[in-house]
Amino acid sequence: MSKPKVATAALSGCFGCHMSILDIDERILDLIEVVDFHKSPINDIKTFTERCAIGIIEGGCCNEENVAVLQDFRKNCDILISFGDCATMGGVPALRNGIPLKECLDEAYIDGPTVHNPNKVVPNDRELPLLLNKVRPCQEIVKIDYSLPGCPPSADTLWEALNALLADKPVDLPYELIKFD
């Protein structure tokens, strides 16, 4: 019997949550005995070619590409986990939600004190994904089965959750592992 597949994605986050995945240290050797990693920045597999048992999402949605990736994960994963504060509440990227999008772009590309941009053009290549007006947590875009908060969630949090899911049990974290920071 083939091993269950785990896929991961980094949306609008800082990659810190993926660092936390690696932070399970040598336990990753035990993990790859029981699961295969599919589409993930860790192995650089870009597209889904088979159904995955578990999808782990870092980061919220700040642009249309994030939304497309998240919807792709929902379509291809049996259980979807939002992993970390950006995925569950928007996190630091959502700090821009109180500022109109145009003001953010102007500050970043035109008015910022260290910006050198004589043509005063905000990057607008059609290859660039369009930004959403507001950064949104994952559960506001697709159905999320489990949320693991933390900035980042600890390696133990992920370990606990994966072990529960692989044993066909619901994720029920102990008090010490529920952290919003």
Next chain:
Amino acid sequence: MEQNLEAITFTIDGVEVQGMPGQTILEAAEEAGIYVPRLCQLKGITPHGSCRVCTVKVGGSWTCAACTQPIYEGMEVDNSSEEIQTLRKDLVEMLFTEGNHYCMFCDKSGNCELQAMAYRMGIMAPKYPYIYPEAELDASHPDLFIDRNRCILCARCVNTAQEQDGKSVFDFAGRGPHKKIIVNGEKLSDTQLAAADKAADACPVGAILPKKGAYAKPVGARDYDDAPIGSDIEAKVCK
């Protein structure tokens, strides 16, 4: 418990509890070692009854705030049914979505009563959509700041300043989603608020904080790192 002729006997979750006339459900429960979750209630301050996190069901029929409802003989209080716990959890989730609570860089994190309440209730992510309201930060005061992004409108600062410090520093303005804390002056530095005031220390969240001494307690040594909020009250049961 010592028999007192004036004592009132009532039940919380079927357990007989005694209290004194005039005590609220929350006060009597606390003396009996039963924790009723609360955010806006602060010992020594007139209960405000605004956060509703202490909601209990009385006589199986009506809900009320345990911090304002006085006890009476034969009262039957439900403090832990699934219905009541779900209701409280929903209220706390709404507090998270109605404000801008960025725990990851807030210096109250680990010592915050709202965050601790979410931990105790096992809230992983709110089911409601985030509002991301616009709110003002006032850092004009030399020793303190007020960040309305984190305010849960509990009135603890308002009442502590008035009742314990004898100062009119804070009040509310506006209604519904527009309700906010205002200060007695153009800005916080115009008020009589001093760093040593009780009101400066009354905030359950990180809305009113001192400017100095942030992140003084390391992770692992903070108030709610190991023990859930309310566990000190529950520990009294065994005495």
